[in-house]
Amino acid sequence: MTYIARICDNASNWQYPTRTATESKDSFHSMHGYGHEEWLFRFEWQISGWQYGFIQGVNKGGENRINRGDRVADVVLYTHSAAGRRYVARIRHLEFLDSAQAAAALEHYKKRGWYDRMLKEIENIGGDRSGLGNDDWASQVLNVRFRPDDLEWYSHDVFAKPGSTVSRNNRYQLVKITDTSELPSTATARRSVRKGQVTPPVQDSYFTSGGPGRECSPEHWMLVTALHERLLEEFPEGLISFEENFVDVMVTTPTQKILYEVKSDYSTRRVLRQAIGQLLEYAYYWDQPDMNQVKLVAVGRTELSTEDERYLRYLKTQLKLPLEYRQIKLPSEA
Structure with a gap:
């Protein structure tokens, strides 16, 4: 099953909030200065080879989807940039977290100091940190996980064509794609690659005591x-x-x-x-x-x-x- 999902625009390749997105006045981003998905590709923050993050489309109706048995899907991400609706990436085998998984993953984030760093980075851009994990907006700070090898990037010049599903969709929700032929090819399709980042990796981690270097999700x-x-x-x-x-x-x-x-x-x-x-x-x-x-x-x-x-x-x-x-x-x- 393949979906498209909108994520807020970001100038750091979705590693930390940059307050560069243009959103409607009543949106979470406009009111708080950031979106929950702005750490989605913070690749030094991994747990046992899994990348955890947040996608707003999964937040809306996520538990109902999981209760129906929908636990994994291919998701194509796009953003509303100044130049138009730009394709960002395709994540294959993206897993949707239930509430127990989300809570356990967040606890690991807190143990490692990553959650505190998220709060600090919100403050760095003058954002309102009270919105992070607020049930009125999103009860889960993390709601998806994926293997980095399943991430395929689009070139920065790939925009939605008029009449396509992406060009017609304005809301932050998962939209099922029945005809995947309308989706453009990614620049890194089916190759094991990792996108570069603009911040140096942080060498902090949390390991179990069972053996040297053994880390578990x-x-x-x-x-x-x-x-x-x-x-x-x-x-x-x-x-x-x-x-x-x-x-x-x-x-x-x-x-x-x-x-x-x-x-x-x-x-x-x-x-x-x-x-x-x-x-x-x-x-x-x-x-x-x-x-x-x-x-x-x-x-x-x-x-x-x-x-x-x-x-x-x-x-x-x-x-x-x-x-x-x-x-x-x-x-x-x-």
């Missing part, structure tokens, strides 16, 4: 907690450990060792891609255990597709790998 720990509750029921006599030799979760019984690698991506294909390599290394790089005594389990949020099942079955039957997949939903998805 809020969704990751929600899934680990939910998995732990299931494992306690399934293996009442087993030893359950976390982050032992960097394995997310490991269950040890007298006859078997089960390694679980948890990934919070909404795509099961991505979960398998990321988890399998780690599981193989954790299980076999240092040791060569009996294959019958080891089970490797990739854990994700969604069901396997037909293609996913065929791929996993091939790895198990042809390569004789003791691989399995397990779905564990976030508490809000259960």
